[in-house]
Amino acid sequence: MDLSYTAEEQAFRADVQTFLKDKLPSKIAEKVRLGVELEKADMEQWHALLKERGWLAVTWPQNHGGPGWNAVQRDIFDEECALAFAPRIVPFGLNMLGPVLIKFGTDEQKADILPKILDGTHWWCQGYSEPGAGSDLASLKTKAVRDGDDYIINGQKTWTTLGQHADKIFCLVRTSSEGKPQEGISFILVDIDTPGIEMRPIRLIEGGYEVNEVFFSDVRVPVDNLVGEENKGWTIAKYLLTHERTGIAGVGASTTALGQLKDLVKKVSRRGKPLSKDPLFMAKLTEVEVDLEAMRVTNLRVLSEADSGAAGSMESSMLKIKGTVIRQRLNSLFKSAIGPAAAPFPAEALAGNLSVAPEETAAAAADYFNNRKLSIFGGSNEIQRNIIAKQLFAG
Amino acid sequence: MDFNLTDDRRMLSDMLRRFFREDYGIEERNQVAYNAPFHSTNKWAKLAELGILGALVGEDAGGYGGDAFDITVIFEEIGRGLCPEPMLGTLMALKALETIGANAAIEAIISGDKKAALAVYEVDAFSTLDDIQTQATKSGDGWTLNGRKSIIYGGASADVALVAARHGNGIGLFEVTDFSRTAYAMIDGGGAAEFLLDETPAICLSETAEEPIEAVLDWGRLALCAEAVGAMDWLHATTVDYLKQRVQFGRPIATFQALQHRIVDLGIEIEQARSITILAASEMTTPARAKHVAMAKNLVGRAATLVAEECIQMHGGIGMTWEYAGSHYAKRLVMLDHQLGDKDDHTHRLMEMASASQEKAA
Numbered sequence: 001m002d003l004s005y006t007a008e009e010q011a012f013r014a015d016v017q018t019f020l021k022d023k024l025p026s027k028i029a030e031k032v033r034l035g036v037e038l039e040k041a042d043m044e045q046w047h048a049l050l051k052e053r054g055w056l057a058v059t060w061p062q063n064h065g066g067p068g069w070n071a072v073q074r075d076i077f078d079e080e081c082a083l084a085f086a087p088r089i090v091p092f093g094l095n096m097l098g099p100v101l102i103k104f105g106t107d108e109q110k111a112d113i114l115p116k117i118l119d120g121t122h123w124w125c126q127g128y129s130e131p132g133a134g135s136d137l138a139s140l141k142t143k144a145v146r147d148g149d150d151y152i153i154n155g156q157k158t159w160t161t162l163g164q165h166a167d168k169i170f171c172l173v174r175t176s177s178e179g180k181p182q183e184g185i186s187f188i189l190v191d192i193d194t195p196g197i198e199m200r201p202i203r204l205i206e207g208g209y210e211v212n213e214v215f216f217s218d219v220r221v222p223v224d225n226l227v228g229e230e231n232k233g234w235t236i237a238k239y240l241l242t243h244e245r246t247g248i249a250g251v252g253a254s255t256t257a258l259g260q261l262k263d264l265v266k267k268v269s270r271r272g273k274p275l276s277k278d279p280l281f282m283a284k285l286t287e288v289e290v291d292l293e294a295m296r297v298t299n300l301r302v303l304s305e306a307d308s309g310a311a312g313s314m315e316s317s318m319l320k321i322k323g324t325v326i327r328q329r330l331n332s333l334f335k336s337a338i339g340p341a342a343a344p345f346p347a348e349a350l351a352g353n354l355s356v357a358p359e360e361t362a363a364a365a366a367d368y369f370n371n372r373k374l375s376i377f378g379g380s381n382e383i384q385r386n387i388i389a390k391q392l393f394a395g
Numbered sequence: 396m397d398f399n400l401t402d403d404r405r406m407l408s409d410m411l412r413r414f415f416r417e418d419y420g421i422e423e424r425n426q427v428a429y430n431a432p433f434h435s436t437n438k439w440a441k442l443a444e445l446g447i448l449g450a451l452v453g454e455d456a457g458g459y460g461g462d463a464f465d466i467t468v469i470f471e472e473i474g475r476g477l478c479p480e481p482m483l484g485t486l487m488a489l490k491a492l493e494t495i496g497a498n499a500a501i502e503a504i505i506s507g508d509k510k511a512a513l514a515v516y517e518v519d520a521f522s523t524l525d526d527i528q529t530q531a532t533k534s535g536d537g538w539t540l541n542g543r544k545s546i547i548y549g550g551a552s553a554d555v556a557l558v559a560a561r562h563g564n565g566i567g568l569f570e571v572t573d574f575s576r577t578a579y580a581m582i583d584g585g586g587a588a589e590f591l592l593d594e595t596p597a598i599c600l601s602e603t604a605e606e607p608i609e610a611v612l613d614w615g616r617l618a619l620c621a622e623a624v625g626a627m628d629w630l631h632a633t634t635v636d637y638l639k640q641r642v643q644f645g646r647p648i649a650t651f652q653a654l655q656h657r658i659v660d661l662g663i664e665i666e667q668a669r670s671i672t673i674l675a676a677s678e679m680t681t682p683a684r685a686k687h688v689a690m691a692k693n694l695v696g697r698a699a700t701l702v703a704e705e706c707i708q709m710h711g712g713i714g715m716t717w718e719y720a721g722s723h724y725a726k727r728l729v730m731l732d733h734q735l736g737d738k739d740d741h742t743h744r745l746m747e748m749a750s751a752s753q754e755k756a757a
Binding site: 263282290291295300303382385391 | 396397398399400464536635638639652655656657660661662663666667668669670671673674676677693696697698740742743745746749750753
């Protein structure tokens with residue numbers, strides 16, 4: 001039993017810290033700290049800086065331009081990025097499509113697309129969910145019908161995150177209605193500017209725009225854009241969902257959130273005393289801190305198993321459930337800490353310089369509402385429980 | 396980073412697990428756990444013979460272990476085997492003697508010849524040492540003690556009592572061999588006792604023992620956390636099996652999602668409990684010991700109670716019966732939170748520690 005990081009791992013952490021200190025633009029970090037929505041240019045600038053250092057495609061092998069990190073290194077990187085208020089890497093091209101192409105793509109697809117993901121030429125988004133296919137993803141209905149050297153796609157995708165910035169979308173489409181629903185699905189790459197595609201924004205509960213619905217009417221896509229074999233897309237979809245869930249526990253993000261909460265309780269008062277002296281509130285804070293500390297170790301246990309090749313989907317499902325619940329609890333406490341001052345819309349709180357509460361709380365309520373998504377997306381927490389139960393009751 | 400047990404500890408763990416499984420079945424356990432002396436003298440001798448008692452203290456004190464991960468490995472099996480032997484009291488007594496350097500008394504305990512128990516808490520002092528009322532007074536070459544010590548684990552069968560008592564300069568630790576006691580069975584099995592000290596002659600082991608006593612209580616808490624992890628593992632696995640076997644509405648109740656999700660959530664909490672116990676064990680000899688032990692006991696208290704209540708519920712009526720082994724594990728898990736500070740106690744302790752370090756920083 002040894003919970004300490006090796007000397008190499010500590011040196012690596014120091015490298016990451018130095019890089020973040022030198023290279024992360026303070027303007028961007030400040031936006032992340034205050035919960036201000038990032039512009040496309042912010043994300044592109046951050047990606048370019050990471051690419052320059054060779055740290056952008058964290059899950060790719062070195063021969064494709066990745067850093068060749070193991071699970072512990074990726075986790076250290078994620079944690080330090082979160083603590084420094086760096087933006088999260090936009091995952092769709094880099095952490096989702098990239099690994100899929102590396103495993104299932106043709107040589108031409110790899111040579112053509114991987115460099116463009118890396119240098120930012122392509123901004124990819126994800127076409128998985130449909131209005132009628134959420135948790136039951138295999139019931140998806142968007143159809144691709146073969147016509148000569150093309151497919152003709154008709155249907156609708158939804159919850160397409162940051163699709164408004166994208167020029168490419170990878171989609172799961174139905175190419176056959178025979179057999180089990182999973183057996184007729186294909187994985188295909190589509191240009192957003194192909195005639196027949198319409199992207200409409202969806203406004204979310206807190207008022208922001210980060211997801212979209214995408215409509216396909218007679219969209220013609222070359223057969224060459226298929227990844228893997230026709231009707232074998234479900235295997236790819238599962239690979240994408242379960243492979244390399246770097247940072248699924250969100251330890252770094254929650255540690256940052258806890259740090260912000262601990263600072264905040266000293267700055268705000270309740271019933272005439274600093275909130276840090278309120279036993280009822282502090283008991284809640286203390287218990288979530290204990291839960292986070294335990295999860296930090298659970299995460300390390302899973303990581304050290306992952307590097308020895310033993311970790312499975314059961315562990316990442318556990319981390320997803322616990323990690324999202326802890327994060328949501330922290331969001332809830334952060335919002336409650338400022339009481340009625342959580343009310344103003346974030347933009348108005350910041351623009352109007354209302355000063356009803358410390359500036360870092362401007363998006364407290366908005367973040368709370370927005371992060372209710374955490375237990376819904378990426379396989380809802382109920383789906384994660386189904387996955388674990390399936391293994392628990394197997395045999 | 397390495398989360399594997401050493402080969403020696405794996406062997407220790409396997410040996411103990413086999414011992415409880417093969418030689419200490421639930422019928423025998425329930426027979427001895429509720430009848431004086433509330434444990435099995437044969438099994439106690441066997442534990443001493445297997446070297447389990449000696450593994451609780453370090454080589455300098457005459458034992459052959461004593462590290463935090465020796466303690467967690469042993470107590471995890473104590474939990475998995477639902478062992479009613481006075482292990483907690485013995486651990487704390489041994490650690491007290493080891494901590495204050497009273498090594499001479501240790502050999503007779505790890506050989507199984509004598510049993511000792513640590514007596515700290517009182518009826519109105521179940522949380523902090525500050526509330527201790529028992530008085531120690533110098534008399535001649537020795538001391539006399541007056542007061543009452545309450546819910547002493549292992550106290551029912553102890554030959555030697557190590558008693559925390561107040562004197563002019565603070566709280567000391569005293570050895571007592573001739574005292575009156577009321578012994579009783581606990582609801583979850585095993586014995587405890589009230590120690591009645593009335594002009595009781597005592598030997599002073601340490602006049603300033605607050606720090607060692609706090610450390611020893613933390614050893615006890617760590618052991619309880621590990622015990623809970625073992626008992627939770629057993630109860631979780633047993634409940635999974637039960638859900639697979641029990642048929643209602645024409646199918647195994649394991650196929651009902653309402654139950655699947657609940658048993659899954661328990662599994663997650665058990666992994667959290669295991670993690671925080673590992674963390675606490677790794678901090679036992681650092682300045683952050685008390686904080687990490689309080690974290691562990693808080694989380695384990697919450698998890699153990701939840702696992703117990705949910706597993707009784709998912710078993711239905713059978714989980715309510717004395718005959719079913721699972722109900723005894725559930726009972727142990729609930730009552731374990733009442734020992735050495737419950738979840739709320741430890742939340743308080745954590746808040747006090749945070750507040751103290753904040754004031755120190757200011």
